[in-house]
Amino acid sequence: MSFILFQTALLCEILASGGFIVYIIKQKKWMFRVSHWLLFSGFMFHTAFLIYRFWTLGTAPVLDMRSALSFFSWCIIAVYMAFYLKFRMMVLGSFVAPFAAFMLLISSSMPVKAIHVRPVFKSMWLTIHVFSVFIGIGLFTIACLVSIMYLIQEYHIKKKKYGSFYFSRLPSLATLDEINYCALIYGFPFLTIGIISGCIYAQCAFGTYWQWDPKEVLSLITWLLYAVLLHERLTVGWQGRKAAIMSILCFLVIMISFAGTGLFLGGYHSFSSMNTGRMPK
Amino acid sequence: MKIVDIGINHKTAPVEIREQMAIDTERASRIFAFFKKTELIRELFLLSTCNRVEVIFTTDSFDMSKNAIVSLMCKTGKIPESDFLPLTYTLQDMDAVRHIFRVASGLDSMVVGEPQILGQIKQAYLTSVQHRATGVILNRLLHRTFHVAKRVRSETGISESAVSISYAAVQLAKKIFHTLEDKKILLIGAGEMAELTARHLMANGVKSLSVANRTFDRAIDIARQFGGEAVSMEEIGYQLESGVDIVISSTASPDYVITKDKVRSCIRKRRNRPLFLIDIAVPRDIDPGVNDISNVYVYDIDDLKGVVQFNMAHRQQEAVKAERIVSEEIIRFEKWLKTLDIVPTIVSLKQKAENIIQTELKRSRHALHDLTPEQQASVETLVHSVSEKILNDPFLFLKGQAGRPGITNCIDFTKKLFNLDNEDNGET
Numbered sequence: 001m002s003f004i005l006f007q008t009a010l011l012c013e014i015l016a017s018g019g020f021i022v023y024i025i026k027q028k029k030w031m032f033r034v035s036h037w038l039l040f041s042g043f044m045f046h047t048a049f050l051i052y053r054f055w056t057l058g059t060a061p062v063l064d065m066r067s068a069l070s071f072f073s074w075c076i077i078a079v080y081m082a083f084y085l086k087f088r089m090m091v092l093g094s095f096v097a098p099f100a101a102f103m104l105l106i107s108s109s110m111p112v113k114a115i116h117v118r119p120v121f122k123s124m125w126l127t128i129h130v131f132s133v134f135i136g137i138g139l140f141t142i143a144c145l146v147s148i149m150y151l152i153q154e155y156h157i158k159k160k161k162y163g164s165f166y167f168s169r170l171p172s173l174a175t176l177d178e179i180n181y182c183a184l185i186y187g188f189p190f191l192t193i194g195i196i197s198g199c200i201y202a203q204c205a206f207g208t209y210w211q212w213d214p215k216e217v218l219s220l221i222t223w224l225l226y227a228v229l230l231h232e233r234l235t236v237g238w239q240g241r242k243a244a245i246m247s248i249l250c251f252l253v254i255m256i257s258f259a260g261t262g263l264f265l266g267g268y269h270s271f272s273s274m275n276t277g278r279m280p281k
Numbered sequence: 282m283k284i285v286d287i288g289i290n291h292k293t294a295p296v297e298i299r300e301q302m303a304i305d306t307e308r309a310s311r312i313f314a315f316f317k318k319t320e321l322i323r324e325l326f327l328l329s330t331c332n333r334v335e336v337i338f339t340t341d342s343f344d345m346s347k348n349a350i351v352s353l354m355c356k357t358g359k360i361p362e363s364d365f366l367p368l369t370y371t372l373q374d375m376d377a378v379r380h381i382f383r384v385a386s387g388l389d390s391m392v393v394g395e396p397q398i399l400g401q402i403k404q405a406y407l408t409s410v411q412h413r414a415t416g417v418i419l420n421r422l423l424h425r426t427f428h429v430a431k432r433v434r435s436e437t438g439i440s441e442s443a444v445s446i447s448y449a450a451v452q453l454a455k456k457i458f459h460t461l462e463d464k465k466i467l468l469i470g471a472g473e474m475a476e477l478t479a480r481h482l483m484a485n486g487v488k489s490l491s492v493a494n495r496t497f498d499r500a501i502d503i504a505r506q507f508g509g510e511a512v513s514m515e516e517i518g519y520q521l522e523s524g525v526d527i528v529i530s531s532t533a534s535p536d537y538v539i540t541k542d543k544v545r546s547c548i549r550k551r552r553n554r555p556l557f558l559i560d561i562a563v564p565r566d567i568d569p570g571v572n573d574i575s576n577v578y579v580y581d582i583d584d585l586k587g588v589v590q591f592n593m594a595h596r597q598q599e600a601v602k603a604e605r606i607v608s609e610e611i612i613r614f615e616k617w618l619k620t621l622d623i624v625p626t627i628v629s630l631k632q633k634a635e636n637i638i639q640t641e642l643k644r645s646r647h648a649l650h651d652l653t654p655e656q657q658a659s660v661e662t663l664v665h666s667v668s669e670k671i672l673n674d675p676f677l678f679l680k681g682q683a684g685r686p687g688i689t690n691c692i693d694f695t696k697k698l699f700n701l702d703n704e705d706n707g708e709t
Contacts, residue, residue, distance in 0.1 A: 157456060158572060160584050163591045172459035173555065237552025240576040 002056075005049035006070070010108050012042030013077075013101040016093075024094035024169055032090050039097055043077045046104075050074060059121040060130040067115075069107035071130075072258075075138030076100040079183075083142060087179055089171055095145045125201035133194030137254055139187030140226075143180050144251035147244035150176040154241055177239050180247055184233070188226050195219060215269035218257030225250045282323070283343050284418065286377035287350055287369055288335035291391050294368040302358045302365070304329035311357055312336075313412040321346040325414040326423065328384075328405045330398065332391055337381060339418050347371065378422065378614055382607045385426045386433040387440060394439035394596045399430045421617065429610045436606060439599040442592035447478040449588040450559050450580070451485050454527055457557050457578060461486040467525040468492045469517065469539075470532030471503055474561050478529050479507065487527070493517055495532065518543055522550040528558045530566040538566040544574055559585070619684030626692050627676055629701050634668040 019035030022028075050071065053061035062068040080096040083089070153170040161167065170176070198216075199209045210216060229246045232238040238246075289299060304312070304327050316325045321340055328335040336354070340346040351369070355362045372380050380389070385402050387394045406423045409415050415423070433439060443449040451461075458464055464487050468479050471494060479490060490509035493516065494500035500511035512520060521528075521544065532538055539558065553576055560567040560581040572579040642649075642661065649657055675695065682691045696702055 153456075157453070157578055160580070160587065162588050163595075167456075172456050174457065174459035236549070237554065239553050240555060242553070242575060 002049055002052050005045050005052065006108070009042045009046035009049060010101075010104050012038050012045060013073075013097065013104055016042060017098040017101040020094040020097045024091060027169070032093070035093060035097065036084075039077065039093065040081065043074070043081065046070075046074050046077070057115065057117050059117060059123075060127045062130050062134070063115050063117065063121065064110075064113055066107050066110040066112065068258075069103050069110070071134055072137065073100045073103040073107065075134045076103070076141050079135070079138040079142050083179065083182070086182070087175070089175065089179065091149075091169060091171060092142075092146070092179075095149060096142065099141070099145060120205045123201055123204060125197050125204055129194055129198040129201050131194075132190045132197060136187045136190030136194055137258070139183045139190060140247070140251050140254060143183035143187060143247045146176050146179045146183065147247040150180065150244040151241070151248075154244075173240065177243065180243060181233065181239070184226065184230060184247065188230055191219075191223055191226065195223060213269055214260075215257055218253065218260075222250060222253050222257060225253060282339060282341055282418075284337070284339050284374050284377045284422070285343060285347065286335060286337045286372040286380050287347065287354075288328075288333060288372075288380075289368050289370075290333035290335075290389065293370060298360070298365070298368060299331065299334065301360055302329075302334045302354065303331070304334060308357045309408065310412075312353060313414055315349075315353055316412075316414055319346075319349065321349055324416040324419040325412075326406065326409045326419050328402060330401050333384070333389075335381075335384070337377065337419065337422075339416070343373070375611055375615055379607060379611055381422065381426050382429045382610060383604075385430040386603050386607060387430075388433075388600055388603055388607070392444055393593075393600055394444075396434070396440050399427070402426065402430075417621070418618070422614070425610060425614050429607060432606050432610070433603045437599040437602040439596055439603050442595055444589055444592050444596065446474060446561075446582070446585045446589055447481045449585050449592070450478045450529075451481045453578075453580060453588070454482060454557055455485070457555055458526065462488070464489075464526040465524045466490045466509075467512075467517070467520050467528045468503065468507075468509075469514075469528065469530040469566065470494060470534075470562065471499060472531040472561065475529045475531040476503070476506075478559065478561070482527065482529075483507065489524075491520060491525070493520070495534075514538075518547060521556070522547040524551075526554065526557065528556070528567075529561065530559070531561040532566050533562070534566060535564060537568045539568065539571065541568045541570040541574070544571045544577060548574065548577070561585075616684060619688075620680060622688060623679045623683050623692060626695055626701065627679060630672060630675070630695070630699055633699060633701065634672060638664050638668060 016035045016039035019031055019038060023031040023035055050061060053067070057063075060071070062071050076096060077100050080092065080100070083092065149170055150173060152166050153173055153176065156162070156164050156167045156170075157173070202211070203209050225246075229238070229243065229250065233243060289302060291299070294302075309327055309329075312327060313325070316322055321342055322338045323341070324339045326337040328337070336350055338346065338350065351362060351366065355365050358365070381402075383389045385399055387396065387398055390398055402423070406415070409419070443452045454461060454464075461482060464482075466479055466482055466487055466489070468475060468490060469492075471492075483490065490504075490507050491512050492500045492504040492507070492509055493512050493514050494503065495514060497511065497513060500513075504511040517539070521539075528539070530538060544556070556577045558567050558571060558577065558579045560579060563582060565581055567579055567581070569579060569581070571577055642664070649660060652660070679691060679695065682688050
């Protein structure tokens, strides 16, 4: 059953992405509506899939790269849906949906491995840790995508390319900057809670709060970078171009720590150690 | 029966003639008064704007009614017919329909796609309706016209982009700030274009404005017109630091009034908030290098002209789509017009059926007397629906034949078949 739910979600999201791309080119409202509902139904199937997995595993389904990516994709769409309700920015979907669908597609292409859930994973703190970190990352993904849109639009206004494809289709700079700020101001607390709950979980499970694992270090760096960005924004009024570039850089660091440590750098956060059991102590 | 349009517009007649021929209320009532007396013209619609005067009417005798209208126009406009006639165009039937569709869509306007014309046509239609001058055909024609204009607006981009410099500035400001509600303008120098731009920005939400001028008295003058405050030229730096979001500059100064250093030094104080500088002056007032500073956007007069030119070209492209919509709608209207031929036949056939039903019901009244009122009502419904069902196929057949060459034969045959010509004397 989980297989059907997952494949339906994937199909809906890929179709929605196609629809959103056609929408940005053709600018037909009904195209947006269709894509939006496709994305929403995909999201609901995906939610059902995740609930099912959570229920069968007894813990957050992020113990291998496949499920982590799938959960990541879900978070991006969840955040997008919330932002759509707040800002009603239709063109955002044309950037978010393809990205989320791509993540889900990569996830689906990865081999399904039997996951050995050790009792240590069945902790409420781990669920909180995973959930808030992923929602935080979802928000930062939106911040990054909006920043890319900002830079494209800013380039066109600066260089006076008023006839271009994007000039008429992308929203105003102020709107994009506002969404970026909103994503940042919500994303940061989620990341903070995620790191703190991770520490508490580590204390409960392994008896130590912090052990300089590569992912921990990179997360700390990410957290500091976002703290700097937020601080500069609030005190000096960093906005527009600088804030957009910084959001993109911070997101790249997140991606490195997400993919890099998950697959290559080792440490107890890596997916291989989760399954083989090379855990501290 | 013909639909006729006699008119002059900005392409055929000079402005003096258009002014002289413009139909004011007094002239309109004279023309409508003539319409009420005459048998020549069946329906009448008058449209008069600063760019055109159009008289649209339906008639059975084209030449006579045309002469009557032209001489009436010339008499009321106090202009010899020989001067007026060469400037007019006369369109008939589908050409007239195409013309009114194009006019309403802004395709025949001086600035292609301008939106005011539709409102003017609606107003003119209201006047014609008040004079009871419109009937089946013109009512339908005008409603289709509104529909076409609406389609053109929503399905093409013909009137979405700015085609004047001041509107281009407003559009750009919206691309940067999204809303102009809480924004502040600084107007440096004076000039028609600068003031027009400021006015358009204020019409789009800007509430606060300050004016700087070399002569302070002039600044006070202009500030009063806009309900803003006057500042001295030395205060420009302070203004940039404090709260200004949009600067419009048009001084006669030979040097830059706003230099790169000046802007850069105030960026931090204004907490990096975006700044939009519009330079309308020639020679330029704002150092083009200012555009390189982050969150600061400079547009000079040539840039704005570029926007306008681009938008103009875009409108021309969209006009092609609009023409296609107009052609589609003409076909639809023509189809409808052709069904008008069969309407009298259908009406008399329906009337005949109704007469038969009433007579037969009357005849059977004593037999139905014992029934309850509900039962009587359902008997009536029953006979009505039987007659409708029987007549439905002939009606569909006639409608299907509408506009085809054989339609006259079909109508004749139907009349003979149902004995419609002798309807009055027969109830059998």
